[in-house]
Amino acid sequence: MTASPPSPDEAARPLRAAARELADVAVVLREASVHATAALADGSVLGALPRAPAVGGRAHRALLRAVTDRGGLGHAVAGGRLGTLGARLGGMAGAESLAVRVMTTSLRLRITAVTLENPELAEDPMVRRLNEAVAADRDIESARALCALVRDRGAARALTAIAPIFGEILALRALLDQNPLNDNTAWLIASGVRTASADPITGLSNRAIAVLDVGEGAARRADPSPAEAALLSGGGSLLDFLANLAAIGPTGRALVQAVRGPDGVERYVVQAPGMKIGKPDDESPGDLLGAFSSTLLDSAPYSRSLVRAIDDFGVPAGAEIALIGHSAGGAAIMSLAQDPAFCARYTVTHAVAVGSPVDFKRPASPHTWVASVTNQHDIIPSLDGQGAGTCFDLHPGWYVVDYTDPTHLFPACHSVEHYAANLAHDLPEARAEIDRNLEPYRGRVTRSQVYRLYDRPPYPDGFPFLTVPTHQVETAGGPVELPVRCHEGGVLTAYFAADAEAAAELLGAAAPGRPVQVGGRALVAIHAFENRRTSLGGYREVDLGVVVHDPWRPRPLQIWRDIFRPAEHRRSGTRFVDTVLSTDAACAAAREIWGHAAGTAPLYVRVGGRSARVAAGTPDDVIMTLHGPLGPWFPTMDRDLVVYSHRDGTALRSCVESWGRGRAHPLPRARLTAGTSDHPLARHLRDLGLDGARPLLCLTAPAHQTRRGAGVPVLTG
Known part of the structure; x- marks a missing residue:
């Protein structure tokens, strides 16, 4: 034989x-x-x-x-x-x-x-x-x-x-x-x-890099998108948890779930994804710097932010917790498992690290069951200095799955989806053993919460410019919170020289009604706002305005000095004569709060780079377009806008306060086209002689914030 x-x-x-x-x-x-x-x-x-x-x-x-x-x-x-x-x-x-x-x-x-x-x-x-x-x-x-x-x-x-x-x-x-x-x-x-504490090629210290990752950690509740929510599993198996990690992805977020086990006891599962894709930033503890620190340090912002998420979720002291992590998330959950203070507060029953460099982390409690799953062709688990070829039995008490599959290709073999597929199809015995140990968590998920993680507690949304006192007013479109605050938007202001008589006729006898003139021509403006995220919802806005003098004492010789004053001291402003908005709620606010002659229509506003495009109306009923190259620019601060309007015989003054970097384009080559529509904005553009006109000057701010309070009565009659 x-x-x-x-x-x-x-x-x-x-x-x-x-x-x-x-x-x-x-x-x-x-x-x-x-x-x-x-x-x-x-x-x-x-x-x-x-x-x-x-x-x-x-x-x-x-x-x-x-x-x-x-x-x-x-x-x-x-x-x-x-x-x-x-x-x-x-x-x-x-x-x-x-x-x-x-x-x-x-x-x-x-x-x-x-x-x-x-x-x-x-x-x-x-x-x-x-x-x-x-x-x-x-x-x-x-x-x-x-x-x-x-x-x-x-x-x-x-x-x-x-x-x-x-x-x-x-x-x-x-x-x-x-x-x-x-x-x-x-x-x-x-x-x-x-753990290898320095680069083995140059000898430069990794710890010197890792200690740059500072912060006490923070977590804020975040709603998953509908597509992500649909992918979150309601079960408690290893593949369910890995599917959850794949659903929220390496986006700087984590997931905490409550699970009612087969014995009726409620337990908790913390699921930490891998490194956030992209360059290191000052916010996310799951970035490249966070991956370094989670691997090399006993405690880092990633693990500390997970503690904040657990606290917010309301996990009671002494409760049983399973920790599941992939890549840098695996290193972070192992840092929690080896923290004596954390383990004294909660009962860490299980820690499962998938594709993670965790060889030199040790749980604080001898009763914590640890599993490590690594693909031998995945580089990431070897970043702590030990890989597939190690001859040392570094963790005899762990359940270690060290395997290879035919795919081999990195970084594909590092993805949580790839690990899940391997465990589902190629490693049935390993999956069954981990699931057998996770049996207390094999029940129904009763509550889930996604958290966005931070190195430090983030500033309040819009801080400091948009953190101001607010109050509500009722409109036909629903309640509106004033001041209306735009957290993320862009603006284009294009100034034109228009027929002075037509401008004066357009303003009428109501004050303020004396247009500013340049060389015998009236100065008018098109304001196009792309308000992507505001307290009134996302909407777009196009306004036709005539620049007007001080309502009380017009000073033609001092107008330019006044125009460049700060808004709170500026007497001159822009009288809005036509306003077009993309939503009914914004239209109701414009009419009832600011007294604009407002209506709704399809709008397209894009501001960015050296070109812009503004369009109002439909292909069959074009109201106006303004598009083309804006030409060279020089930096300036985004300027506040003083707006005059009329409501019930009363002149109102309001201010659109802005914050952001602006650009001045002194030689714009864009062109304004008035459509053939019977819309008031199209008619007024034609009356002003602006069909086919090029602007004198364009001001843009591709990214800015604004706030606008209620109109204040300044003149009656």
Whole structure:
């Protein structure tokens, strides 16, 4: 009978055992060199010279030879200031210690073990070339091999190809290069002592980056979109929780749910997604900086913001909690699980980390059941220094699922959807074991709340410009909160020279009714607002206004001085003669609060870059259009607008206060076209002679905030 060949796992097992033993030996040798160097540095051996010069001298020479001679520990000075300096100088000179030689042998054995389990590593000639170059300490050849791999496969596929041995290659390279700054990181990765605290290539401290992520953490309730809410699961299995993480996505949010278990007891599940996509920001603890800090630090804004969400959800003290996290979210929930204060307040029964760098985090309670699920071709779990090739049993009490699948491609294999698919179809036994342990949570979800997470408590919405006292008034379109506040919007103001007689006739005898003139022509304006988010809802607005003098004492010679005054001191303003809005609620407010001659119509307003487009009406009934290039601009502050209007025989003055950066376009090339519609705005534009006109000046603010209070009576009659 012919014996069957050993499986790859069986063949790799003795190599990993040998690598572990060699790593332990290397650590002992390094510690011996530290003690020997310390003895040389503090003079403990030299102190024997006065009493026994011959014996003391021989001991000193023997100790010195042990830490420097190739026949002893090699160049192994270490520890203390002099030892550190000596080690760095020796490293730069290419000297090698016995401890380093033993540890590099251990790393090579680990790479061989992983290669046995992943035959594609040996079959891929480009990966084999890189591996051999690193192992042989050939710097130039290593760089060329890596460049060739990236050039041939792209960065993503190159990382995928070396993912199972990523940590070992980095550690091996760091031990063999002449950069002394990364040696300590290499030893941390190779010995499995604790998280790699610095970049293994340059030696720059990761902790120096992680500590930049500061903040006490905060959480605010956020409603999921209808599509997201439809995807949130009502069950309590592992796949249900992963589906929830996929539904809310890596968007800087988290989910807390209450689940009534099979025994009728209500328990709670905290679900933390991975890193928020995009550049680091000052708000989200789940950004790139937050991922660093969650991995390296015991407590970070991400985990602290999760505590705030749990508090807001109303989880009672002593309640049982399961923590589920993916990627950086997994590191964050493990930080909670290892926090003694948190575990004293709540009973953390389970912690499940999927695709997360959590090897060096330990739960505070021995009763917390921990599961770690990692794909060997996923780079992210190895960012703490340990990956698929580790020979250390870092967490014997955990349920560890370390697997590989045919896909391999990173970052696709890191997504929570990919992990969920693997657990559903390729890892039924692992899924069943995790679900068996999560049995107390296999019940009906009774309450769910999505939270947006922050590094620090966020400012109130619109702070400080829009945080003002408010009051409600009733209109035909419903209650309106004054001042009407626009949190996010854009505006275009285009000034034209129009027929003065037509402008005066348009204003009529009602005050204020004397138009400002420029070279015998009346100054009129088109104001187009794109109010994307306001206290009155989102709406668009187009106004035709005539710039008018001080209602009491017109001063033609001082008008330009007055126009540039702050709005609270400005007497001149713009008399709105036509207002078109896109919603009935905004139209009712314009009529009843500000006294505008307002109506509704389809509107399109786009302000941005060096062009703008404003259109009112329908294709079959065009009221007006204003579009085209705005030309060059120079920065200015968005200007407040003083508005005059008429209601029930009374002149009203109101102010549209603005906050934001504005732009002045002195040479606009846009063109105004009055439509053939019978709408009052179209007729008035034609009467003013503005059909086909180009503006004298355009002012824009693509992103600004505004507030507008009620009109104040200033003249009667």
